[in-house]
Amino acid sequence: MAAPTFEVPKLTGNIDIPAIRPGATAHVKSFPAAAPIQEALGFPGQLVEDWHDKAIAKMGDLLDRYRSLRVFMDACVHCGACTDKCHYFIGTADPKNMPVARQELMRSVYRRHFTFAGKYFPSLVGAKDLTEETLQDWYTYYYQCSQCRRCSVYCPYGIDTAEVTMAGREILDTVGIGQKYTNEILSKLHRIGNNLGLPGPALADTLEGLEEDILDATGVPVKLPLDAEDAEIMLVTPSADFFSEPHVESLIGYAKVFHAAGVKWTLSTKASEAGNFGMFIGSYENMRRAAMRIRDAALDLGVKRIVVGECGHAWRVAYSFWNTLTGVGHGGTDPFSQQLQKQLDPNYPAPQHICEYTYDLIQHGKLRFDKSLNDHRVVTFHDSCNVARGSRMGNMPGGQFVIPREVIKAVVNNFHDMAEETIGEGTYCCGGGGGLLSDDLMEVRVKGALPRMEAFNNVVQDKQVNFLALICAICKAQFTKVIPYYGFDMSMVGGVHQLVSTAILLDVPEESAEESEASDD
Amino acid sequence: MGFEINGKTYETDEEGYLVNLAEWDEDAAKHLAIEEKVEMTPAHWEVINFLREYYNDYQIAPAVRVLTKAIGKKLGPEKGNSKYLYELFPYGPAKQACKIAGLPKPTGCI
Numbered sequence: 180m181a182a183p184t185f186e187v188p189k190l191t192g193n194i195d196i197p198a199i200r201p202g203a204t205a206h207v208k209s210f211p212a213a214a215p216i217q218e219a220l221g222f223p224g225q226l227v228e229d230w231h232d233k234a235i236a237k238m239g240d241l242l243d244r245y246r247s248l249r250v251f252m253d254a255c256v257h258c259g260a261c262t263d264k265c266h267y268f269i270g271t272a273d274p275k276n277m278p279v280a281r282q283e284l285m286r287s288v289y290r291r292h293f294t295f296a297g298k299y300f301p302s303l304v305g306a307k308d309l310t311e312e313t314l315q316d317w318y319t320y321y322y323q324c325s326q327c328r329r330c331s332v333y334c335p336y337g338i339d340t341a342e343v344t345m346a347g348r349e350i351l352d353t354v355g356i357g358q359k360y361t362n363e364i365l366s367k368l369h370r371i372g373n374n375l376g377l378p379g380p381a382l383a384d385t386l387e388g389l390e391e392d393i394l395d396a397t398g399v400p401v402k403l404p405l406d407a408e409d410a411e412i413m414l415v416t417p418s419a420d421f422f423s424e425p426h427v428e429s430l431i432g433y434a435k436v437f438h439a440a441g442v443k444w445t446l447s448t449k450a451s452e453a454g455n456f457g458m459f460i461g462s463y464e465n466m467r468r469a470a471m472r473i474r475d476a477a478l479d480l481g482v483k484r485i486v487v488g489e490c491g492h493a494w495r496v497a498y499s500f501w502n503t504l505t506g507v508g509h510g511g512t513d514p515f516s517q518q519l520q521k522q523l524d525p526n527y528p529a530p531q532h533i534c535e536y537t538y539d540l541i542q543h544g545k546l547r548f549d550k551s552l553n554d555h556r557v558v559t560f561h562d563s564c565n566v567a568r569g570s571r572m573g574n575m576p577g578g579q580f581v582i583p584r585e586v587i588k589a590v591v592n593n594f595h596d597m598a599e600e601t602i603g604e605g606t607y608c609c610g611g612g613g614g615l616l617s618d619d620l621m622e623v624r625v626k627g628a629l630p631r632m633e634a635f636n637n638v639v640q641d642k643q644v645n646f647l648a649l650i651c652a653i654c655k656a657q658f659t660k661v662i663p664y665y666g667f668d669m670s671m672v673g674g675v676h677q678l679v680s681t682a683i684l685l686d687v688p689e690e691s692a693e694e695s696e697a698s699d700d
Numbered sequence: 701m702g703f704e705i706n707g708k709t710y711e712t713d714e715e716g717y718l719v720n721l722a723e724w725d726e727d728a729a730k731h732l733a734i735e736e737k738v739e740m741t742p743a744h745w746e747v748i749n750f751l752r753e754y755y756n757d758y759q760i761a762p763a764v765r766v767l768t769k770a771i772g773k774k775l776g777p778e779k780g781n782s783k784y785l786y787e788l789f790p791y792g793p794a795k796q797a798c799k800i801a802g803l804p805k806p807t808g809c810i
Contacts (some may be wrong), residue, residue, distance in 0.1 A: 422808070
């Protein structure tokens with residue numbers, strides 16, 4: 180860990196509301212995207228000359244397209260219920276990181292151009308012209324929001340800052356101001372098929388290596404099939420699962436579960452990414468283009484079921500948007516959507532989360548575990564924001580909170596939740612979501628993790644917790660990087676299916692049986 | 701952006717990664733290592749050389765598992781783990797070692 184160039188907050192045991200420090204993180208800006216990256220997404224390469232009119236026109240377009248945005252612009256009464264709910268405000272004390280202030284950056288311009296009072300008496304209603312300085316403020320503070328939607332839970336009107344942030348980013352992209360981290364990744368996804376830019380041969384080589392590792396470790400020939408045409412299930416998972424620690428441990432866990440279930444499954448080269456950063460920049464067109472890869476792969480492979488791996492925002496896109504984007508589930512009405520709806524097995528949810536899949540097998544007694552294999556771990560679970568507040572699992576309200584915990588409890592003996600107001604619907608973001616998982620935003624990432632670190636530290640102190648279980652690739656990468664700043668070891672971070680992987684019992688084939696099978700062939 | 705060594709200039713992006721992979725040489729690696737506060741030892745060079753070989757074959761840096769396995773084979777099983785790689789490259793083997801090896805920065809949820 181490089182020495183930080185900023186002050187790391189001290190853990191106090193409480194989530195304290197800080198005294199405001201205006202401009203505290205005004206200097207934290209992520210690198211802008213270069214022209215080729217912008218253009219690959221259909222945006223101008225640099226700030227366009229008529230940026231003012233174009234931005235206002237785009238705002239008008241979005242207000243017409245999304246009625247919710249217009250309601251969010253109109254409905255706020257500045258009650259202040261949201262002010263202390265944002266992890267970035269709590270961690271940075273910058274008042275522009277209060278959700279109401281973040282929204283106000285756009286709302287003041289909205290009033291000026293889209294309301295009667297703002298058009299004729301701007302100073303009376305706090306309406307402001309859109310200046311280049313305002314645009315820069317948008318760029319700074321709409322990229323200090325992880326779109327986690329915690330504030331919207333506490334808003335009496337349900338105003339969703341994430342949607343305002345998405346609109347802000349979409350308008351910025353439209354006039355030629357994009358963020359390098361998110362847009363470079365999205366352009367790689369369009370070009371190569373995943374956020375990493377992992378080409379097919381490298382993916383095949385990586386999976387082959389993992390099969391060897393599992394065989395060495397367990398003696399069981401667990402497979403990680405790629406583009407297998409007779410598969411029933413296609414697993415779509417974040418490409419970080421192929422690449423990083425601890426992500427890969429969960430990938431091994433999924434493979435073991437499929438093996439134990441005796442089901443034919445496959446990964447896909449074309450759909451080698453569950454993540455969809457199109458949502459982060461509020462671009463319907465880019466989100467749809469990314470989601471289409473998954474539909475195309477499902478049609479090509481003829482699979483009956485689509486299961487999504489441990490990725491928070493991917494699950495929101497899959498659960499909440501795939502139906503109308505691509506027809507996975509129901510909703511899409513074009514011929515290919517209808518073809519897919521006929522192809523998918525209606526006995527299972529489409530799509531299905533990997534935790535739902537494993538939970539279902541556990542309920543039916545199809546998996547065997549030795550929980551004591553996880554006895555060196557004392558586990559807590561962090562609800563990922565997009566799963567907690569943007570989706571659901573199973574057929575019960577709150578299933579997205581129950582099911583991952585039930586999976587964990589089936590495979591470990593020692594589990595303790597963090598404080599109630601910091602989990603479930605009120606969960607604090609890891610601090611790296613929504614396109615903020617970039618090295619140039621490390622200061623807001625570390626500070627934004629503060630409330631989660633307080634809650635985590637309390638269970639570490641009180642319950643001797645030593646494992647933070649996650650179901651999101653961004654959460655895994657963020658915490659691995661950030662918890663050392665707070666004095667914890669990065670090995671405390673891992674996946675839910677990493678825990679499953681440790682405890683699951685697989686039948687070891689007898690060598691003689693294997694040999695006789697081989698001679699039969 | 702960039703740097704110059706013995707009259708040769710190397711272009712870098714805003715995060716200090718080489719723009720043109722073909723410009724990389726040992727001098728560039730040494731310079732990038734100093735900027736990253738990494739003191740290069742033969743073990744570091746093993747990693748750097750493996751990264752470049754793999755990139756040459758696959759147009760991507762190897763996954764951490766692939767890297768740890770390869771290093772374990774070359775330097776001994778006790779060194780084939782990510783903890784050892786983090787000791788060599790404290791900011792993370794993927795990003796920091798790639799920078800010194802002249803490879804593009806790995807992107808994604810990593």
